[in-house]
Amino acid sequence: MARFVWAMKRAAPWAARNADGAIALILAVVVGVLGIMPDEMFGKEGQDIQRQLVNAATLVILALVATALLRDRLRQAPVERTITSGALAELPVRLARMEQIESLAHSTRRALDALQLVRVLGSRQEIAQSHAEARKDTARWSFKGGTGTYLRAVTLPLCVAAARRDKRHLTVRVEVLDPADAEVCETYAHYRRSLSESPDATGETWTTDRVRKESYATVLAAFWHRQRYGLLDIAVGLSATMTTFRWDLSSTRLIMTVEDPNMAMTALAGTFYYENCDTELRLSFEQARRVPLEMYKKVPLSDEPTIEEVQELFEHIGMPLPKSYDGRDVVDIARKALRAVDPYGP
Template structure:
């Protein structure tokens, strides 16, 4: 039901047209009653027509502005819907397309936000390649890492069991244990701290430890978001930066990282060029995630050794990507 206020607003918006009609009606009535002197009516017709033309021109200009606004909104809306409908906002990837897209991102991005499990690929490929490019171009790099909490034994045991259940018969994951998961996370943390210490002017680092498990891994760069599973041979998704989905995912991943247990990487003890097992123990103690009695000297030595190893964990599983 139309309210009184809405009626008044509508009447005021057409006030000028009402005045013209009122003047025209008054002149016609006065002419019929022969109140006006002879010839006076003809003199009043011209001003009324001029006023009517003014109102008509103003109304037409108003309609043109409204049409332009509608067209602008329509273009924006149509563009967004075309983007969504065309599939350009979310792309499904398989095989080498995933590694190719990540390789292209490593060649130019200045930011990398990772949410996943142990961060093996981040440690072996992403981080060292991004640091090498940052050195060549003398540019800064920002790394945000959300990893499993290696001090949470039950969590790492569940992660290992999940991957054993999802692995194919005879796959390497069949023998993967909770201790292996914890060692892998520790190795990634050691590697990240090592690269930061030796590239302090180039690398901004933030590490958060999560107490939840996800089957998916998210790699968000300044160009796109890539969501993968247990390796590049499994289907993945890519969301480009110009997609309407990119910024909400960015906010979601940063918010997720902010809810994790942060590591104070500034307090990390200095590591040598080739970290030793004793240095690794000191590092994790300084970060507040000390190695427990389950970790034998040989385990700690493995952590220090693989931390800076650049062996691609997915090498040979998919065709190598080519980056132009």
């Protein structure tokens, strides 16, 4: 008895909350029982009463079911209104906030990139990739270094080809060692030999004569490209002092390389380091001895310059080749100018 009373106490709250459903369930059970009982149990008059009870109970069950449905809808209406007027109404605002957060994250990343003054490149592949990114769509290029071998082999031909393809203007400023200054050429050759006496990636060792030929080749390459692309504004300066660094500066980034082919530094445009190196290169170029490239029309060069054309060019611009140079030396300069070997190549 106590267990029955305990069960009723537990069921009473549920029955109170769901009275209509409970009544409908009880009536459905009663109607079901009446419906399956044999007609002989009620007699003729009892059968009429049985049918009336079933019909009446069925109507009551339907009414209770309808009442339960209406009550559930009334309970759900505030929830639906809350969802519709709350979360859904705030959805555009939340989406706008997400866009603001994405924009803020993008701006923060750009600011962090700008604060990163210099990034170290630690492999040939990274250096080559950085050079490729610097060349992409650039409208200007400044170089300062020893003799400009990589400039002649890769940078200048590819930049000119890209500018010609897009039919756009290209400004190039080059500063290399003065080939007429024997002292600075010897200093540079001694420095390169002190790092390694073995031939470099081009297959040659560094001598004073090689330094002079490489610088002459850079001058010749500048004239050759200027004669073939009218939108190329190129200038060459000759320096009397050597540097252990090589600067390559484009519209988007600066790359500073050293003699180690697996080490370099890079900085993006707009950073403190990039802007100051840009100023340094401009001032250094202004102090260098200028090659009169405005005379590029005076001595036309063939696609494969002849010995006479090369000699005449340097005579005409006031940079005569050494008298000790024979035809083989002149051919070597022309080869270095137009078919230079990539010093960072495989």
